[in-house]
Amino acid sequence: MECVYTLQVLYVVLIACMFCSGFEYPSSAGSDVAQTAKASSECSSGCNKTCPGRTALPTVSHPLADAKCLDKPTSLPSHAVSSNGAATFDGGDCDHVNTTEATGNRGYFTVALWVKASCSKSCQILSFGDSAQLKYSGTSLTLSGTSVSANLASWKWISIRFNGEMYMFVSNINSRFHIGGNFVTSESLNLTIGPMRNLPGYAIEVADARWFADSLTSRELQQLSSGASNLEVLEVESNCRCPGDFPVLDSSTKPYKGLKCLSNNGSASVSRLNKNGGYAVFLVDGDTGTSWMSGSGTKPTLTLELKNLHMYQIQKVTFRGMEPNVKTIQVDLYREGSKLLSNSCTLGPGSICINEGSGGLSLKIEGDAADITRTKYENLLANKLVITLSADSPVVFSIAELNVGARCGCYGNDPTCAISADGTYTCANCVGNTTSTHCDKCIDEHYRSSVNDLVCPHSRQCNTNGRANGFCQEVGGACTCKSNVEGHLCDKCKHNTVNLGSSSSSGCTSCLCDPMGIVQCNDDMTCQLQAERSGYELLAMHGHFLRHNQCWLYGMCM
Structure with a gap:
């Protein structure tokens, strides 16, 4: 029996020491949450926010606006602009409209119009240049030898874009068709709308034809097809357009879509914004090819708003591609508007900033695990960072990437928790007798000895009939008693009350x-x-x- 008793004591000691070995940061944690953040910065004098491409639609003409045709459609599609002109070709007074249109840089252009047609045989809708013809047969549209299924019995929006390659769009930008063949462009092109001759058994109606002296972007074509008054709004510099030969928005960029523009086939990309501009989003876009650059100054401030519904335990802040002109870095942590912690370093011998090579520099925020208390830990739980850079004299600060190393805000009590790519996490496997969405509360009948403890190693079995709820107090373990009950374990009736029992809401009967x-x-x-x-x-x-x-x-x- 003595041996059994000794083993039982040893078992109890081992269990107790699970909670007395000191705090440890979970090894499974550690993620960069910067790309889920909203970054902003001061734009002091001289910071560059110019757009590399267009900021408005290119020059536009309306080939049907001055058409002399007397025959007009009886009704127009709702998105067509009537003042841009319309015509009907059905054997009446005219069979086509002919204009000469200018192209843009490198001979790029876009033509768009609304069409409704009924043709017993193949009939021409329009032609441009020396050889490009768009024909309709009743079941399909054919442009320069490429045919696509189409039914023009009702109004359809059609657009043709040339930017070194030719594409046709039918109804919307999602119905995109690559047109083969070699098209020869020039500074100006002849445009013909209509069949060029009167044929029996056909009727072609056209409206709101527009010719643009450049290749339109996907956003601009979407605006035309939907009749919207404005472009789709983007998070950063929405007025900056993609260049003509990279007309498609990249929807995969982080933290916002559309920071880059893709080529026609999506194999290459360029920045929609000035890649060395004063855009704070470049700090968190995961692309070292772009850089945030301040205007000339001595103390710019960067702000990172992390996910609103989450608080993260901040480990460290790392700067990539930083120009060697910063003297001091200060990082302030905030949660729900309150400043929690400030940490800083001055570059030079003995600096606590760590040089990571190739313009990399990191500042550790979390303290050593052995020194962590609950108060210190909670000061690391933040959803906003304010970073201040300083120099002795006015300079232009430049940073390619800003990484924020963070752990789940589980009070160190979920060793399995990991932050997902979208910045969310769940504290699902709390240890140390803890529970709640952040593993910061004690489970039933357990408590902490001190306000600075992170786990709940002690148990307290309050009398189930006398306790007011299922929990003892988080710190110290005192039981919360019903109104007629007293005692440290809520196991005694107060004076002039009797019969401690679960059926009484007050615990004992008066x-x-x-x-x-x-x-x-x-x-x-x-x-x-x-x-x-x-x-x-x-x-x-x-x-x-x-x-x-x-x-x-x-x-x-x-």
Whole structure:
């Protein structure tokens, strides 16, 4: 039996030491949450926010606006602009409209119009240049030998874009078709709208034709096809357009879509913004080919707003591609608007900033695990960082990337938690007798010794009939008792109450005895009188001392 007892004691000691070995940061944690952040910065004098491409639609003409055709469509599609002109070719007064249109840089252009047609045989909708013809057969559209299924019995929006390659769009930008062949462009092109001759059994209606002297972007074509008054709004510099030969927005960029523009086939990309501009988003876009650059100054400030619904335990902040002109870096952590912690380093010998090579520099935020208390840990839980750079004299600060190393905000009590790519996490496997969405509360009947403990190693079994809820107090373990119950474990009835039981909302039943005249109320609800009052005449009824008869207080009874 002695051996068994010794093993039991050893087991208890081992279990207890699971919680006395000191705090450790979870090894599975550690993620860069910068790309889920909203970055902003001061734009002091001279910071560059010019757009490399267009900021408005290119030059546009309306080939049908001055058409002399008398025959017009009886009704127009809702998105067509009537003032841009319309015509009907059905054997009447005219069979085509002819104009000469200018192209843009490198001969790029876009033509768009609304079409409704009924042709018994193949009929021409339009032609441009020396050889490009768009024809309709009743079941398909054919442009320069490339055919696509189409039904023009009702109004359809059609656009043709040339930017070194030719593409046709039918109805919307998602119906995109690559047109083969070699098209020869020039500074100006002849445009013909209509069949060029009157043929029996056909009718072609056209409206709102537009010729642009450049290749339109996908956003601009979407605006035309939908009749929207404005472009799709982007998070950063929405007015900056993609260049003509990279017309498609890259929807995969982080933290916002559309920071880059893709070539026609998506194999190459360029920045939609000035890649060395004053855009704070370049700090968190995961691309070392772009850089945030301040204007000339001595103390710019960067702000990173992390996910609103999450707080992260911040490990360190790392700067990539930083120009060697910074003297001091200061990082302030905030949660719900309150400043929690400030850490800084001055570059030079003995600096706590760590040089990571190739313009890399990191500043550790979290302290050593051995020194962590609950208060210190909670000061690391942030959803906003404010970073201040400083130099001795006005300079242009430049940073390619800013990484924020962070862990799940689980108080170190979920060793399996990991932050996902979109910045979310779940504290699902709390240890140390903890629970809640952040593993920061004690489970039922467990408590912490100190306000600075992170785990709940101690158990407290409050009386289930006397406790007010399923929890002892988080710190110290005191039980919260029902109104008629007392004691450290909520296991005693208060004076003049009896029968501790779960059926009573107050825990114990109140007696009818006068509390000033009894020793106690017995379990059978009879009153045990005080000894010094026994010589008096006491009026009793059914074993209960009546409250309203208090003649014993005066030493006489009538």
